[in-house]
Amino acid sequence: MMNVFRRFRFRSNRSIRFYKYFLSYVLIVLILLSVTGVAVYSHFLQVFKEEVENANVAALMQVRDTMDVRFKEMQRIALQIAENQQLTPYALNNSGYDWYHSVNELNKYRFGNTFLSNLGIVLNRAPERRLFTADGVYQMHYFFNNVFRYEHWNEEEFVQTSASINRPLIRPVENISLNNGASRQRFATYLYPLPANTENPYATVVFFLNEQTVNDYVSPFLQKYNGAFFLVDEKDRPIVTAGGEWNAEELKAVWSRISAAQLQRQINSLVLQQSNYSVVKLPSTVNGWTYVTLIPSDKFLQPVQSTQQIITAVFVSLLFLGLVLSFLLANINYRKLRELVTIFGERAGDKATNGSGDEFDYLSDALRETTRHETMMARLNSRTGLLREKLLLSLLQGKSDRLYELDNLFEMSGVHFVHSHFKVMILEIDDAFAFQRGYSANMQDLLKFSVINVTEELIGEIGKGFGIDLAEERGIAVVMNIPKMSDEDSEIRGIAVKIQQFFKSYYKFSLSIGIGRSCQQLDELRSSFVDAERALYYRFLKGNEQVLIYEQLYTEDAASKLSGYPVNMEEQLVKAIRQGKADEAERAIGDILSAIAAKSATPAAAEASCKGLIHLLIRTIDEWEDAKDFRLEVEELLTNSYVTIERLEYELVRICRTLCDTLMMKKESHNFELRDNILSFIEAHYADNSLTLENIAARFGVSPSYITRFVKDQTGLPLIRYLGQVRMQKAKAMLRTTSFTVTEIAERIGYVDTMNFIRNFKKTEGVTPARYRELSSDKGSQIAGSEE
Template identity: 25%
Template structure:
């Protein structure tokens, strides 16, 4: 029995375990989802019924308040004193006072009334009874609530005894406003443009809105609203303002479209909410309650957490049980599957090795090119590549291969297989592909023609190769240089093409890392014999010995550029020869100047085992070497000069009394030229040597003048001056006084000090 490849890779035991576990998980998820959905619906229904009961109660209270306002208006109309204000243009003062007293009594007995207006269009006054500051007989222009006059002018727009939510100012000069519901009771019989009389009752909005607005502190932090008979969405908080916006418009349309009460889930202020609403009441008002969905489902969420915890416990127990069960089921099958996997792996590895060996021997010219037997062997190994059709070769050379080998160690072959896989995946989209591990730093890519793309399209080919370079760099952090050949279609040319692409890959030396090299562009016949520039080598040796880095690098660059018109082997020979020349120069510097380099010359330019891969790499190595040579030479010169200066100072201190002491005398003693000694001394100390000699002699003359009784002539002779007058001039030039005056001044100072003592 042959097991499927997916079962081998996925491991049968894991599949059994996952199958049993999946059944448990699906059962738990389905049952939990059903329970959660049912609990959710129950919670929504309960909250809706609670909200609907509260909203209906609010509706009854508003209707009851409307009935109270209507009854009050009828009583005011029937009151004799108040009726005189409505029907007489100029009632007497007694009637006015009595009527205002009646209005005040109504305000006192009904605390929910904020104010009462009595309006007679023929009167000069509006009669106002209010708990606020403004009250009494007021001219229309003095009335703070000017909006009521506009409402009376447009009385046709308002239904009598229907509450009108609005805000009114407390006083004329005050910006503070209070929320009220206004009830209009007017007489407009026989008139079309104005009313005969009107009673306006303003009821405190808080009496009606006790259950409208935000409900902070309750079980659910929801809000209630009113949709009035004019289709406005009103809030019950401090001021009754019309709600607007897309959400409000959508909400109103959806509610108005339903003639009965109900609920739905929607968005309010961007949050998911439960929206409950009543059917229209006698005022044609509808009451809306918006409750955050998270508050509605809070208890359900608690049940969900408990359900998840129980499900997790059941799942854990199920996993243990499924593990034990699947283990028992798997053991006999697993042993058989393991054995078959081992056999298949051995066969696959052996087949891969055989495929690689056949293709490698073919391109290396070790395989017989008899077409029929070769085709039969390739078919047996599953190689579909056809060398009788058009094909190309592309050789991938790993950049900085020595560093790559040192870093990857035993994993180098794994990385090369990864490169081969990347090449196959990317190139097989356009070509028929075979990849070959050519050992060392090379991976050979065989590209055959296919119907997917035109085979002679060089732009497409280079695009694919660039893509391979980028993928290898991104996924493996390895740079590769790729050389490719032109098209061929003969099996006998396979080995020749490989030699061409291998030779082309060596032009990485000129092209640099991660370059793309076409074999036909770089393999050119040698036009002339290479002649080694002996004179430039001599100048190079002199420049290096003198520490002239720039000149030496210029000579090296010039010598390397001369090899570009020749083969890569010429360039490599030159680099190897330059390395030996520089190594010899370094050994000479070590012997002659006792210079100690940080690394031995052999290690600084070791090219025998691993040659330079690019000219830039070689130039960098040469530059580093020459910079160190310059630093060591400069350091050596600096140390030699310091020793020379110390020796000169010692000679001056010992021979300052010798009249022959001079620059020429010191140079003669040192076996150096006077000009060299003078230049080096001036360069190091910034002083002329003769000035230093005179300065030392002047210091010694001061010591002799102060500490001895020698005459001035004797002192001049002792410090190296044969002519006393010359000593006089030098002393006065140096100290500003003559030697005699200096000694006399010292004697006077000593005598004064003795007298004081």
């Protein structure tokens, strides 16, 4: 620390600005520490109390949310049981195999919920009293006397309660004698009528909840706080209780004290046996029950004293550290200020202020003087730029009768023509809409400005270039002043390609460039500009990202080319659309547009042929009455102006593909005979292990993708999944009714690999084939035993 002070030792030449810095930092440190100290010491106990209460609430919320989720799951199970076809009154009134299915379905619900010990369903108006559970089917008197004997509840009371409730009801935990007294456990019973909230429910779902299972959810909370837990129903009766240091009788007495206290708030205080407790209650989110905890308050206040001492030491340390940091920061900021003052003084030829002055005053005066100078230069540059734009626009607009007025502008704008020949180059962004959407207006101007600079720099290799942004267009015009060259077109094309590469590599957009004819007089620049525009018009035939030189385009033997395309191509396109063959329609459109591009002498001729193709599509679409939307979409192509023929091809292919798919789907939806033939074929040949998607499709003369989509439309499953479903149904039937081995069954349903069959069976049914057979056999025997 002493080394630091030696480095930043006090200097007598520091100005008052340094001490202002230092005192400002010290003041900030004192304010922060004072506010923090008052907040800590004044509200320390209150904060700790709130922490205790928040901890209790948060912990109880975790318990409540966990328990509510379980009860929501039981409600969901009850609703699923009501919709399960294997658990309808009709199925439950039958016997034999239907009962096996009913028990199996209940067993699935139990396996899916670890909160449940067992569950069952009873029909309220059945001729015989039976209880269907996940363990089997029982006569009511046998179940209540031998399997599940309540300490304070019997068969008649259960039947009466089940028939009289119209909303969910839970019975508090009580002692249960299991399996003829083999063991004794405590259970809560949750009854859910089907349907709920009606006057005459036809059945009741019974959930058996082991108290130990509930306590397992609560025990982590109780072990941490050494408190008590109560789950209370609407009538203020404890359903489930748990406590680390209290037994059942003590918990009952504790609850009588809590209930008598008439808890009015979420968090309450209570004194029990001369000890302070915090009582927290939370209502359930799914029913009218209440969750209550009792926590000793003093357990959270033990570390208060030691924490106060720690805070005092931290406060003193922070004060000392704040003073040191204040000195260091003040010295660093002041040194930078002195360096800045020295720099300004050296540039201005002045002597920097000494320690008696204020550095800020000196800098303010210097900056004002600098700003005045820069403002004057900016105005001059802006005026020069405007003069240059005016001059170049006048030349491109062909105002030859006013050239004498422009002479004075050449010198003022910095435009100097030193060579004998002139050409105009126009640069246009191919996807102008995406460019405008991807960049803001200011960013677009900046990018165009950079392109102008790069273009002028590249043209400087052979002459001079002067660029201007065509504000009403989407491109840039460049006036080139070049000497007479033998390979002029080759040189200019090379420069144009470099410009395209630069723009695409940095801005990810492509440029098309049109170049006009060479001229020797300024009043001929207008003609060169028009030539460049005409050259760009050839993008419709040549495509995007082209360098289009007017003299090369118009020297071709245009007369040797004819417009149009062979008539047989139209016939192929119309035939493909009528048959709904999208791929053939796409090929036909590509062939027609390729022929147009090859045979058209000018872009105008190509556009005329393309409009003829569009009218052909409109006439074809008119053959279907419900294809008006497609007609409107095609008609829009007549009004839209497409820069390239490739873009027009994309739009035509998109419309024709959608039209073909629509026509094909309409044909498919009415092909019921094909559906019946395919399903009958699968039913007859499912055991054939050589059966594949390809040979089934070949059998019916269609493509694999078509038959897959067709079967899915008719059955809801793709063809191969439908075949797998049929095979699994056959396998289940053989497992239940035959003694074939798993390998034999796999071979009989068309599987070559037995392990593959076992994996697919388990994935579909949830158990292996052997286990499925075992369960089928055990359930059948159990049902028969219960009936006896």
